Amino acid sequence: xxxxxxxxxxxxxxxxxxxxxxxxxxxxxxxxxxxxxxxxxxxxxxxxxxxxxxxxxxxxxxxxxxxxxxxxxxxxxxxxxxxxxxxxxxxxxxxxxxxxxxxxxxxxxxxxxxxxxxxxxxxxxxxxxxxxxxxxxxxxxxxxxxxxxxxxxxxxxxxxxxxxxxxxxxxxxxxxxxxxxxxxxxxxxxxxxxxxxxxxxxxxxxxxxxxxxxxxxxxxxxxxxxxxxxxxxxxxxxxxxxxxxxxxxxxxxxxxxxxxxxxxxxxxxxxxxxxxxxxxxxxxxxxxxxxxxxxxxxxxxxxxxxxxxxxxxxxxxxxxxxxxxxxxxxxxxxxxxxxxxxxxxxxxxxxxxxxxxxxxxxxxxxxxxxxxxxxxxxxxxxxxxxxxxxxxxxxxxxxxxxxxxxxxxxxxxxxxxx
Numbered sequence: 001x002x003x004x005x006x007x008x009x010x011x012x013x014x015x016x017x018x019x020x021x022x023x024x025x026x027x028x029x030x031x032x033x034x035x036x037x038x039x040x041x042x043x044x045x046x047x048x049x050x051x052x053x054x055x056x057x058x059x060x061x062x063x064x065x066x067x068x069x070x071x072x073x074x075x076x077x078x079x080x081x082x083x084x085x086x087x088x089x090x091x092x093x094x095x096x097x098x099x100x101x102x103x104x105x106x107x108x109x110x111x112x113x114x115x116x117x118x119x120x121x122x123x124x125x126x127x128x129x130x131x132x133x134x135x136x137x138x139x140x141x142x143x144x145x146x147x148x149x150x151x152x153x154x155x156x157x158x159x160x161x162x163x164x165x166x167x168x169x170x171x172x173x174x175x176x177x178x179x180x181x182x183x184x185x186x187x188x189x190x191x192x193x194x195x196x197x198x199x200x201x202x203x204x205x206x207x208x209x210x211x212x213x214x215x216x217x218x219x220x221x222x223x224x225x226x227x228x229x230x231x232x233x234x235x236x237x238x239x240x241x242x243x244x245x246x247x248x249x250x251x252x253x254x255x256x257x258x259x260x261x262x263x264x265x266x267x268x269x270x271x272x273x274x275x276x277x278x279x280x281x282x283x284x285x286x287x288x289x290x291x292x293x294x295x296x297x298x299x300x301x302x303x304x305x306x307x308x309x310x311x312x313x314x315x316x317x318x319x320x321x322x323x324x325x326x327x328x329x330x331x332x333x334x335x336x337x338x339x340x341x342x343x344x345x346x347x348x349x350x351x352x353x354x355x356x357x358x359x360x361x362x363x364x365x366x367x368x369x370x371x372x373x374x375x376x377x378x379x380x381x382x383x384x385x386x387x388x389x390x391x392x393x394x395x396x397x398x399x400x401x402x403x404x405x406x407x408x409x410x411x412x413x414x415x416x417x418x
Contacts, residue, residue, distance in 0.1 A: 004137065007194050008145075010187065011134050014085065015149045017183045018126050019156020020163070021088045024095070024176055025049070025116060026238045027161035027258060030251050031173055032112075033242065038102050042242070044109065046363025049238070051117035053356035057349045059084075059124020064345020066215065077129055078196040084126030085188050091118035092181035099174050120352075127153070128344065133196060147273055150326070154266025158259050161241075165255035215339065215346050222332035222343065223350035225393050228386045229324050230354020232292060235379045236261050236317045238359050243372040248305040257311045261318040268322025282394055285327045289387030292320025296380035300373045320383070325351060331394055 025048070031037040032045050040048070061067035063080060075083075094115035101107045130153075131146055138145035160176065167175035215223075240261065244254040272284050295317035302310055325347075332343040362375055 003195060006190075007196055008134070008137050010190050010194060010196075011130055011137065012149060012152050013183075014081070014126065014187050014191075015130050015134075015152040016156045016159075017180065017187060018084075018088065018123070018130070019153040019158075020160045020176075021092065021119065021156075021180050021184070022123055023157045023160035023237065023258075023262065024092070024164075024180060025052075025119065026241075027164040027255065028173060028176070029238065029241045030245060030254065031164075031168070038098075038108060038112070039105070040109070041363070042366035043360075043363035045242075046238075046360035048109075048112050049116055049359035050356065051113050052120035052123075053352050053359065055117045055120035056124040056352045056355075057120075059121045060128070060345045060348040060352065063125060063128045064342050066342055066345055066349075077132055078191070080125050081129035081133065081196065082188060082191060084122045084124070084129060085184055085191065086122075087118045087125065088122035089181055089184040089188065091115045091122060092177040092184065094118065095177040096174055096181065124348070124352075128348070147270065151266055151270050154262065154269065158262040158266060161255040161258040161262070165252050165259075168251065168255075215342055216336060219332065219336060219339070219343060219346055221393055222328055222335075222347055225328050225386065225389055226325065226347045226350040227354040227357075228382055228389065229321070229328065230351040230356075231358045232296075232354075232379055232383050232386065233265075233321050233325075233351075234355045234358035235296075235362070235376060236314060236321065239362055239372060239375070240314055242366075243299070243376065244302075244310050246372055247302055247310070249307050249310055253307040253310065257314040260311050260315040261321075264315045264318030265322050268319045269326065272323045281323065281327055281330075284323055285331075285394055286387065286390050288320050288322065288324055289383050289390055292317060292324075293380045293383035293387065295320050296376050296383055300377035300380065302373070324386075328393065 025032075029045065032040045032048070033042065058067065062071045065072045092115075094111050098108045098111035098115065101111070130149055134145045134149045135142040163176045163179070164173055167173045237258070240258050241251070241254040244257060245251070249257075268288075272279070272281060295313055298309075298313040299317065302313060329344050329347045332347060333340045336343050362372070365375060366372060
């Protein structure tokens with residue numbers, strides 16, 4: 001097999017495995033809060049994601065050259081990608097280790113916090129690098145290659161809760177992080193042997209110096225939208241299983257609902273990308289938040305023990321979320337053309353901020369006696385506000401040429417200045 005084909009297959013496989021690793025913790029929420037598992041309170045479960053948010057934001061800003069511009073001159077694209085995979089691997093190993101001391105609450109929780117911190121760094125480093133690498137490996141077919149990569153990433157997020165349900169069904173839920181660790185270790189071993197550098201770049205440690213640093217004031221319109229989106233997506237991704245458990249839905253069905261959510265996120269992105277010729281992506285951008293608001297209202301009104309309705313409602317929520325984040329980056333990149341890489345990194349950082357608000361902000365509310373369905377009802381208001389705000393974000397802008405964000409340009413020979 002040629003190096004080029006091996007590189008392409010490896011990058012796509014890394015996208016799939018990154019998706020699985022990313023959703024492993026939310027998919028196992030029932031284990032974390034179960035008395036026979038880690039026995040975490042809702043507040044402790046939510047706070048568990050705080051380190052992930054911090055490290056994901058730091059990694060995204062580093063990769064975009066916004067936090068420390070010299071980082072992008074000192075570390076190659078391959079180096080950033082491998083650092084992300086190594087951080088993901090550390091997260092899975094720490095998760096497995098935490099299960100070994102689950103009866104020692106303080107020790108187990110400390111390991112969980114360290115694991116989510118590593119996972120955040122893995123996400124922040126790996127995903128942007130994968131987008132850049134797959135585009136560089138397919139000159140002339142960048143849009144298709146990025147679409148395929150993101151579809152595989154989405155497939156991974158959908159597989160994680162399904163795997164948890166399968167492994168939990170045989171009494172071995174820890175099989176998922178073990179499987180992820182094996183796959184990540186294999187990817188690292190294969191990647192180390194491959195060039196993994198943009199075509200035409202004379203060396204893998206050399207990068208292209210970005211023309212601009214920092215973010216202009218107009219960026220924050222896109223950043224605020226991404227922040228609101230992060231809240232909405234995380235309500236579904238992190239709290240769906242606890243919500244359904246409170247309604248008497250079996251854990252296997254709750255996992256199916258989460259799988260349905262992530263599946264429809266991916267299907268929606270691909271479908272809107274394919275239908276752009278007939279349905280302008282700008283129209284989808286305005287309509288999806290209101291569809292998401294309807295889904296939140298349906299979730300909030302779910303009756304006790306209604307598995308079919310629960311799965312359908314979360315699938316609808318996934319469709320509502322589908323294209324909002326990539327389109328926000330695309331609108332921002334087309335408006336702020338001199339800041340393409342910075343816009344992508346900044347939007348991801350703002351999205352992670354919203355993720356943090358929902359991930360560890362809901363827990364204290366539940367501990368204070370607020371029911372999870374009531375929080376989903378409030379989320380419908382957030383989604384509705386996002387719908388109205390979409391007209392501000394896209395004001396005066398045509399539909400983006402592509403659904404998925406533009407990857408960073410290949411990094412060429414520029415040595416760090418002394």
